[in-house]
Amino acid sequence: MAFKDYYQIMGVARDATEQEIKKAYKRLARKYHPDVNKAADAETRFKELGEAYDVLRDPKKRQAYDLYGADWQTARQAHSNGFAGQQYEQAAPDMHQFEDIFSSFFGGQGFGGNRGGRRGFESFDLHGDHVRAKIQIDLADSYHGATRTLTLNDGQGQPKTLNVRIPKGVVAGQYIRLAGQGAAGLGSGKAGDLLLEVAFKPHAMYRVEGKDVYLTLPVAPWEAALGASVSVPLPNGNIDLKIPANSANGRRLRLVGKGLPAKQPGDFYVELHVVLPPATSQQAKQAYEALKAATDFNPRRHWGKAS
Known part of the structure; x- marks a missing residue:
């Protein structure tokens, strides 16, 4: 008897679960049923599929198949594997058996026609998959x-x-x-x-979390320190945003209801990112020196200390 790899026919791994085998059968049965697939080998593929599923869905048949391969039907005993005394008669596949398998899934009539000759396939109704x-x-x-x-x-x-x-x-x-x-x-x-x-789609300026939208806004040190009015681009138009004086880097400003529209719309958040001008000119260096002399600011004053 020629060996048929039922796992390959079903398109599943040898350790596939019962649910995985059932799911594979439903998918392939739809694909190869001759009412749907008019390919010359569709009926043969469909019968092989039914034969494979009949074996792999049954734990005892599947264990015998795994042990004996092509000879699983004629095996009389499986020593020390729980099949002692179990007998499997060698017989040609019963097409009515495949009919029952298919009907149990889809409620169709399965195989019909003249039992003495080549069987046709009765039509059946089946809702398409989402x-x-x-x-x-x-x-x-x-x-x-x-x-x-x-x-x-x-x-x-x-x-x-x-x-x-x-x-x-x-x-x-x-x-x-x-x-x-x-x-x-x-x-x-x-x-x-x-x-x-x-x-x-990824956006260069915005990120979205649920119904809320976030924008990182670059601001100059003097805008953050002194306050400013800045034009901010929203996905549905620009808005003038007031930056409060003494705003720290990372401060988040909330625009209520400016997020994604809904019965309860989301919010739009502007996160401030203070950008320092480079000290690449003599004037810029002098400005930084003047700022240093004018304040006793020490960014590490409380660094590492418990709050």
């Missing part, structure tokens, strides 16, 4: 809403172009559902849905 994919959008798309064009593989190797409406206020990790754009159903079964997981 398909998950990711879509990257600009941050501004969430602020304003947008329509974007997305090209995906239709599962048959052909590109499929869709117009996707980006709802205003969408956040990273949220799903946009496109009804009927998932995997095709079988028979009269409806197609599944396409679930697009939203992610924001």
Whole structure:
């Protein structure tokens, strides 16, 4: 008897769990069922798949197969492996057995037709699977809403172009559902849905956490020390921001409700980053010397001391 690698047929590892084997069978049964797949070898692949699943889903059959390979059906005893006295009759695969396996998953009629000749396949209805994919959008798309064009593989190797409406206020990790754009159903079964997981494209200025948006704002030492009014770019337009006097490096200024729009909108945070001008000219060096003489500032005065 020629050896058939049931693990290879199922596309699973030899230590695959029962759940992994079941999941693989459901996926491949859809792919190779002759009602769906018109390839010349589809029926043969489908029968091999049913044969492999019948063995690997049964712990005793699977253990015998792992021990004896191609001779597992004729093995009379498996010494010291828990199969003493177990007998396995050698027989051709029963196609009704595969019919029962498939029907137990999909509720279909399985194999039908004239039992005396080549069996055909009765049609059945099966809802298509939902398909998950990711879509990257600009941050501004969430602020304003947008329509974007997305090209995906239709599962048959052909590109499929869709117009996707980006709802205003969408956040990273949220799903946009496109009804009927998932995997095709079988028979009269409806197609599944396409679930697009939203992610924001990386931005040079902004970062997003939930509904809140963050911006690091470079400021000059005198702006931080003396206070200033600075124009700050938001994804939906500029705003004049007042920097309080004596603001330290890293200070965070909160703009309530200026984050991603929603019934309860997020906030926009401006984090100050004090940038020191270089002392590359004589004037700059003199200015630093004057500042040093005018203050008794010591940045390490409390350094290392308990607060």
